[in-house]
Amino acid sequence: MLATLPDFTRGKIIVIGDVMLDRYWSGQAARISPEAPVPVVRVNDSEDRVGGAANVALNIARLGGQVTLLGVVGDDPEGLELKQLLETEGVNCEFVVAPSARTICKLRIMAQHQQLIRVDFEDLPLQFDRAGLQAKLKQQLPEHDVLVFSDYGKGTLAEISVLIDIAKTAGLKVLVDPKGTDFSRYANADVITPNLGELQAVVGVCADEQALQARGRKLIADHHIATLLLTRGEAGMTLVQRDSSHSLPAQAKDVFDVTGAGDTVIAVMSLCMAVGMPLVEAMYLANLAGGIVVGKLGTSSVSNEELARAMHGDRDAAQFGIVSEDELACLINGAKASGERIIMTNGCFDLLHAGHVTYLQQARALGDRLIVAVNSDASVKMLKGETRPINGLPQRMTVLAALACVDWVVAFEEETPERLYCKLLPDVIVKGGDYSPDQVAGGDCVIKAGGVVKILQFVEGHSTTSMINKARGGE
Numbered sequence: 001m002l003a004t005l006p007d008f009t010r011g012k013i014i015v016i017g018d019v020m021l022d023r024y025w026s027g028q029a030a031r032i033s034p035e036a037p038v039p040v041v042r043v044n045d046s047e048d049r050v051g052g053a054a055n056v057a058l059n060i061a062r063l064g065g066q067v068t069l070l071g072v073v074g075d076d077p078e079g080l081e082l083k084q085l086l087e088t089e090g091v092n093c094e095f096v097v098a099p100s101a102r103t104i105c106k107l108r109i110m111a112q113h114q115q116l117i118r119v120d121f122e123d124l125p126l127q128f129d130r131a132g133l134q135a136k137l138k139q140q141l142p143e144h145d146v147l148v149f150s151d152y153g154k155g156t157l158a159e160i161s162v163l164i165d166i167a168k169t170a171g172l173k174v175l176v177d178p179k180g181t182d183f184s185r186y187a188n189a190d191v192i193t194p195n196l197g198e199l200q201a202v203v204g205v206c207a208d209e210q211a212l213q214a215r216g217r218k219l220i221a222d223h224h225i226a227t228l229l230l231t232r233g234e235a236g237m238t239l240v241q242r243d244s245s246h247s248l249p250a251q252a253k254d255v256f257d258v259t260g261a262g263d264t265v266i267a268v269m270s271l272c273m274a275v276g277m278p279l280v281e282a283m284y285l286a287n288l289a290g291g292i293v294v295g296k297l298g299t300s301s302v303s304n305e306e307l308a309r310a311m312h313g314d315r316d317a318a319q320f321g322i323v324s325e326d327e328l329a330c331l332i333n334g335a336k337a338s339g340e341r342i343i344m345t346n347g348c349f350d351l352l353h354a355g356h357v358t359y360l361q362q363a364r365a366l367g368d369r370l371i372v373a374v375n376s377d378a379s380v381k382m383l384k385g386e387t388r389p390i391n392g393l394p395q396r397m398t399v400l401a402a403l404a405c406v407d408w409v410v411a412f413e414e415e416t417p418e419r420l421y422c423k424l425l426p427d428v429i430v431k432g433g434d435y436s437p438d439q440v441a442g443g444d445c446v447i448k449a450g451g452v453v454k455i456l457q458f459v460e461g462h463s464t465t466s467m468i469n470k471a472r473g474g475e
Helices: 055-064 078-087 129-143 160-169 197-201 209-222 261-274 280-292 304-311 325-337 354-364 376-385 394-402 418-424 441-446 464-473
Strands: 012-017 019-032 039-052 066-074 092-098 105-111 113-120 144-149 173-177 229-230 237-241 246-247 342-347 369-375 408-412 428-432 452-456
Touching: 012 039, 012 055, 012 129, 012 261, 019 055, 019 066, 019 078, 039 055, 039 078, 039 105, 055 066, 055 078, 055 144, 066 078, 066 129, 066 354, 078 092, 092 129, 092 342, 129 160, 144 209, 173 261, 197 209, 197 229, 209 229, 209 237, 229 261, 229 280, 229 325, 237 280, 246 280, 246 325, 280 304, 325 342, 325 408, 325 418, 342 354, 342 418, 354 369, 354 452, 369 376, 369 394, 369 418, 369 428, 394 408, 394 452, 408 418, 418 441, 428 441, 441 452
Parallel strands: 012 066, 012 144, 019 105, 066 092, 144 173, 342 369, 342 428, 369 408, 428 452
Antiparallel strands: 019 039, 105 113, 229 237, 237 246
């Protein structure tokens, strides 16, 4: 978690792709038609929303970004409606108007908040002035930092490889929400964001996580793509690069409609990249945003307020409690950006006792956030012997996370937390016992980074070993 949202108003982004109008007719279905075995919907409400690439642009604008949208519309009322909806929200529309085409419109008939049928109005493939689209793109490039391609396979991006080359030559970062099975079209992009089904349609069905990541790495290496952001539904997201990967769990409590979730994810990623955020932190915010929009009905966007609330606890996002290393790295960066002092300690914490609690309370008093790193079951055995731990890792972490003085709990596999401390670089390492600062694993990394090591004395008369011996003596 980041403690605060970045300043998205600094983001200057071009979105180009298939724009469309999403139209909703809603009502009640209380009977079956006498003409055919279909429900009769008495429509009492209608609403127009922007869809496709237009929804990406809208998400960017609602988060405060400066965004220009390029796309193709017909010379028709739907095209005018689409432009009006977007410009009202602050999106700069640079459309190519194709007199021989019709604006893509998807009509959804809804009853009792359920979609009964979708009716598509479109003439495909789109016929338009491709040179005119390229000219509009070239005109906008000097004023922007990031370019997002939103490909829905309707034809606007039939020559996307040319457009990517134009953008990369101008020095822009390029993100692509892909479509189809020919990912060579997206060569030289900085980030592509397929979902799991789209990726496996290209690389084949993967039997396990290892195969998935290996094939993902081969794909991006073959096409000179820097990063693959894989959206995985209830399994969350995975960021795959040539020499590393990072995963986050899904953040949605309830899923009502996945329509437009991919638009929101790439919109947030593009904004984060435009303001210079690391990709892992960008993925964290994109994951939160995706979890918000799938809890809404229909094509939707996310606001700064919703994203901030998700960061700070209105959802089951990992704002406190048990977190992964990747999540914790994002949490620490955000907290430090807000001026918070990060305290970190570690241990087995096999049987939590009063001495532990007092020690942790004293540690928390040294700063604003307390992280407890917990030895895995295997590393406890290395330290304490084959009879330990008494309690498994999930139980030990759960008890620690319930303490008011503890903000985040993370596990580590090694015998010492040196690697973890050197990766996370807290402001203060706290250790209990008769150590000197130079004896604390990872202390040298933290001190070199400007942090300190503090030694606290344990409360006398309390230890896990004495508790175990006492329990065994009473048997």
